[in-house]
Amino acid sequence: MSAPPPLRKRRKEARPSELLAAALDLFVEKGYAATRLEDVAKQAGVSKGTLYLYYANKEALFKAVIQEGIVPVLAENELIAAQHTGSSFELLGKLLDNWWNKIGQTRLAGIPKLMVAEAGNFPDVAQFYYENVINRGRALVGTALERGMVSGEFRRSDVETTIDVIIAPILMLLIWRYSIGCFQEHEGDPEQYLRIHMNLLRQGLSKSTEESQV
Amino acid sequence: MSAPPPLRKRRKEARPSELLAAALDLFVEKGYAATRLEDVAKQAGVSKGTLYLYYANKEALFKAVIQEGIVPVLAENELIAAQHTGSSFELLGKLLDNWWNKIGQTRLAGIPKLMVAEAGNFPDVAQFYYENVINRGRALVGTALERGMVSGEFRRSDVETTIDVIIAPILMLLIWRYSIGCFQEHEGDPEQYLRIHMNLLRQGLSKSTEESQV
Amino acid sequence: MSAPPPLRKRRKEARPSELLAAALDLFVEKGYAATRLEDVAKQAGVSKGTLYLYYANKEALFKAVIQEGIVPVLAENELIAAQHTGSSFELLGKLLDNWWNKIGQTRLAGIPKLMVAEAGNFPDVAQFYYENVINRGRALVGTALERGMVSGEFRRSDVETTIDVIIAPILMLLIWRYSIGCFQEHEGDPEQYLRIHMNLLRQGLSKSTEESQV
Amino acid sequence: MSAPPPLRKRRKEARPSELLAAALDLFVEKGYAATRLEDVAKQAGVSKGTLYLYYANKEALFKAVIQEGIVPVLAENELIAAQHTGSSFELLGKLLDNWWNKIGQTRLAGIPKLMVAEAGNFPDVAQFYYENVINRGRALVGTALERGMVSGEFRRSDVETTIDVIIAPILMLLIWRYSIGCFQEHEGDPEQYLRIHMNLLRQGLSKSTEESQV
DNA sequence: TATGAATGAGTATTCATTCAT
DNA sequence: AATGAATGAATACTCATTCAT
Numbered sequence: 077m078s079a080p081p082p083l084r085k086r087r088k089e090a091r092p093s094e095l096l097a098a099a100l101d102l103f104v105e106k107g108y109a110a111t112r113l114e115d116v117a118k119q120a121g122v123s124k125g126t127l128y129l130y131y132a133n134k135e136a137l138f139k140a141v142i143q144e145g146i147v148p149v150l151a152e153n154e155l156i157a158a159q160h161t162g163s164s165f166e167l168l169g170k171l172l173d174n175w176w177n178k179i180g181q182t183r184l185a186g187i188p189k190l191m192v193a194e195a196g197n198f199p200d201v202a203q204f205y206y207e208n209v210i211n212r213g214r215a216l217v218g219t220a221l222e223r224g225m226v227s228g229e230f231r232r233s234d235v236e237t238t239i240d241v242i243i244a245p246i247l248m249l250l251i252w253r254y255s256i257g258c259f260q261e262h263e264g265d266p267e268q269y270l271r272i273h274m275n276l277l278r279q280g281l282s283k284s285t286e287e288s289q290v
Numbered sequence: 291m292s293a294p295p296p297l298r299k300r301r302k303e304a305r306p307s308e309l310l311a312a313a314l315d316l317f318v319e320k321g322y323a324a325t326r327l328e329d330v331a332k333q334a335g336v337s338k339g340t341l342y343l344y345y346a347n348k349e350a351l352f353k354a355v356i357q358e359g360i361v362p363v364l365a366e367n368e369l370i371a372a373q374h375t376g377s378s379f380e381l382l383g384k385l386l387d388n389w390w391n392k393i394g395q396t397r398l399a400g401i402p403k404l405m406v407a408e409a410g411n412f413p414d415v416a417q418f419y420y421e422n423v424i425n426r427g428r429a430l431v432g433t434a435l436e437r438g439m440v441s442g443e444f445r446r447s448d449v450e451t452t453i454d455v456i457i458a459p460i461l462m463l464l465i466w467r468y469s470i471g472c473f474q475e476h477e478g479d480p481e482q483y484l485r486i487h488m489n490l491l492r493q494g495l496s497k498s499t500e501e502s503q504v
Numbered sequence: 505m506s507a508p509p510p511l512r513k514r515r516k517e518a519r520p521s522e523l524l525a526a527a528l529d530l531f532v533e534k535g536y537a538a539t540r541l542e543d544v545a546k547q548a549g550v551s552k553g554t555l556y557l558y559y560a561n562k563e564a565l566f567k568a569v570i571q572e573g574i575v576p577v578l579a580e581n582e583l584i585a586a587q588h589t590g591s592s593f594e595l596l597g598k599l600l601d602n603w604w605n606k607i608g609q610t611r612l613a614g615i616p617k618l619m620v621a622e623a624g625n626f627p628d629v630a631q632f633y634y635e636n637v638i639n640r641g642r643a644l645v646g647t648a649l650e651r652g653m654v655s656g657e658f659r660r661s662d663v664e665t666t667i668d669v670i671i672a673p674i675l676m677l678l679i680w681r682y683s684i685g686c687f688q689e690h691e692g693d694p695e696q697y698l699r700i701h702m703n704l705l706r707q708g709l710s711k712s713t714e715e716s717q718v
Numbered sequence: 719m720s721a722p723p724p725l726r727k728r729r730k731e732a733r734p735s736e737l738l739a740a741a742l743d744l745f746v747e748k749g750y751a752a753t754r755l756e757d758v759a760k761q762a763g764v765s766k767g768t769l770y771l772y773y774a775n776k777e778a779l780f781k782a783v784i785q786e787g788i789v790p791v792l793a794e795n796e797l798i799a800a801q802h803t804g805s806s807f808e809l810l811g812k813l814l815d816n817w818w819n820k821i822g823q824t825r826l827a828g829i830p831k832l833m834v835a836e837a838g839n840f841p842d843v844a845q846f847y848y849e850n851v852i853n854r855g856r857a858l859v860g861t862a863l864e865r866g867m868v869s870g871e872f873r874r875s876d877v878e879t880t881i882d883v884i885i886a887p888i889l890m891l892l893i894w895r896y897s898i899g900c901f902q903e904h905e906g907d908p909e910q911y912l913r914i915h916m917n918l919l920r921q922g923l924s925k926s927t928e929e930s931q932v
Numbered sequence: 933t934a935t936g937a938a939t940g941a942g943t944a945t946t947c948a949t950t951c952a953t
Numbered sequence: 954a955a956t957g958a959a960t961g962a963a964t965a966c967t968c969a970t971t972c973a974t
């Protein structure tokens with residue numbers, strides 16, 4: 077209904093996210109310490125000084141990159157889980173699909189590698205990330221697992237550890253892509269990777285052929 | 291019977307590995323760029339200058355850390371695979387056990403995280419690591435998978451991608467431990483983690499309940 | 505009429521020459537290796553970092569010192585030579601006068617000593633200096649000599665070598681001043697030195713009393 | 719008459735001069751600051767530590783290089799001057815010949831360039847050199863000049879300054895050879911250079927065509 | 933004597949941060 | 954708000970010097 081704001085103002089309001097996008101790219105590519113703020117500014121199309129108008133210092137920029145990168149995907153997924161009717165395995169599939177579309181295919185996919193690389197240098201950010209991303213994600217998977225075990229769809233196993241085993245290939249997909257994956261010869265197909273992961277899980281979690289388990 | 295070599299010489303021979311151990315620790319903890327060579331030297335119990343007697347510069351030290359960290363585990367595992375009789379799944383288990391004992395429980399366990407974090411800054415080292423470690427590891431798993439598919443023990447699926455899915459939780463175990471894992475509340479039990487991973491695989495890979503697959 | 509440029513910009517434009525002047529002074533006084541960039545910066549009234557805004561590194565600064573030190577005196581002298589009418593000896597005198605006023609009495613007088621001291625460490629700069637300064641200076645003297653020999657004003661001798669013999673005391677005057685000359689007791693009078701040199705040449709080059717020559 | 723001393727001892731006694739020769743070469747080539755003692759030791763065929771058995775530190779080595787480089791040429795030349803009968807110009811020629819044979823053609827020829835380059839950093843060495851080499855050389859030339867002026871062979875001029883003008887091309891010959899001379903195209907012939915210098919002096923100093931002089 | 937491993941003070945260089953414009 | 958010139962703390966690297974062998 078209203079006319080779009082003048083370009084000048086639009087750009088001003090867009091600055092923070094342009095800076096965050098540039099910073100995320102470079103932090104992921106080079107690591108925190110090896111990223112020069114001058115390069116971040118240049119990639120965002122502003123001068124070095126301007127960056128400091130929006131972020132107090134390099135560390136604040138880093139924290140913002142992580143914190144702003146936590147988009148409402150988790151909330152969406154929590155809603156999906158709450159509203160789900162159907163098998164627990166189908167729920168796992170839905171959650172993965174949404175995650176793949178909203179995170180895995182966007183620039184945010186670089187955050188896990190960044191977080192892995194810098195956790196040791198930013199304990200508080202790691203803590204924050206763990207509590208607000210990892211833990212919520214783990215809870216989602218955990219709920220689906222418990223639901224499936226109760227219903228008899230999944231065989232029983234230690235839930236906390238199984239969560240980690242299930243999540244690992246998903247995280248690894250992204251971490252790989254932004255690190256060693258650049259140097260492997262065979263072109264990986266992420267969607268096939270996720271499909272095979274789910275196939276293994278479908279059969280691996282199911283109760284039908286259960287034997288003595290941990 | 292013969293007199294021990296003079297102290298000076300004994301130390302000189304021990305220096306490189308002492309320095310590499312210290313460097314590995316710090317590189318893993320802080321990342322390459324944030325690690326000060328003076329700290330590496332201090333941790334190895336020598337002065338800054340001494341470090342330069344053994345490694346030409348920081349980059350050379352980094353490369354040595356990676357290259358020297360490639361121990362004969364892979365050769366051992368290749369021998370294990372060659373001599374194995376029994377099911378293919380048992381072979382996977384043997385390989386994992388040996389890897390866990392010779393790598394997973396030692397200081398070398400930090401290398402994957404380090405390599406993930408620095409691959410972008412050291413493409414040639416990443417290439418080297420990929421060819422000499424990742425690829426040989428992948429080949430071992432691939433051989434076991436193919437053997438199992440041929441014998442009818444495993445159901446068919448794209449081997450290359452399945453290798454990645456199988457390896458991911460194993461790599462992730464180490465990467466996790468040296469990064470975000472430090473900040474999670476629940477104490478992880480790596481041996482249980484590996485056991486559950488193998489349980490998922492046993493059932494997930496087996497042909498018995500096969501359905502339509504990729 | 506127009507407002508003066510803002511202070512920042514004025515200073516920025518003046519920086520390079522201020523830095524070059526300071527660098528020349530210190531390089532001449534202490535030599536290249538013994539000159540600390542921090543001292544250069546301090547003498548120019550800026551900080552260490554500022555120096556690097558204008559020159560990429562110490563070697564680039566050194567090269568700039570030499571290359572910027574090649575003032576248009578040579579061009580002036582080439583013009584003087586081209587327009588000269590009168591005896592060849594008078595031409596030599598004019599050239600020397602101009603050189604003395606434009607080089608010998610300025611800070612640039614330190615360059616020959618610097619170049620002598622550092623030629624071995626900077627072959628490409630020495631080559632540059634040889635081609636752009638020495639050679640053009642030699643050509644000027646050579647032209648005057650040949651003109652004089654043709655006209656019968658000077659006796660014949662090997663021109664190339666005679667050039668060197670004529671130039672040597674002139675270069676030495678400056679080299680001396682910035683090196684051992686500081687430590688001699690008797691106060692040298694450079695103008696008298698040049699006068700005596702010219703007197704020797706007037707009589708020494710002239711044909712009148714020629715004997716058997718080389 | 720006596721047998722030569724055993725090789726071992728001969729080498730030990732030769733050490734200091736081998737070290738001085740190596741040091742002189744490198745100091746002349748690279749300058750004092752840029753010369754590494756390790757390279758001096760290597761060129762002399764000993765270890766770094768051994769150098770310190772003979773010279774307390776780098777500065778002491780430098781001073782020894784200069785002081786030991788002052789060979790008895792001056793004493794010889796003083797004797798030549800004292801015993802000379804014949805024209806004053808002939809005396810100048812004899813002195814130059816002896817200097818050329820005993821200094822100009824040996825490794826010691828590098829000392830003037832070295833002294834020029836480092837005078838500013840070693841005032842006391844420069845002072846020493848000035849007093850023990852330059853001044854004695856100047857006195858020799860000065861005596862010959864005064865003798866010639868008194869006898870009427872030379873025209874009158876300020877002796878101190880004329881000494882400098884006469885000596886300059888001789889010093890410059892050596893300085894040139896070890897600096898920019900390496901980069902000039904035309905091959906210089908030092909003996910022709912000295913001959914032309916003497917020819918200029920013979921005619922330039924002589925009284926026959928005297929005019930009004932300074 | 934002779935060695936060369938070890939040391940650490942010293943310097944070139946980088947880059948996060950400030951601030952006058 | 955935006956700029957980019959200026960700063961100086963931080964760190965890689967060198968090399969004179971020491972000293973255990």
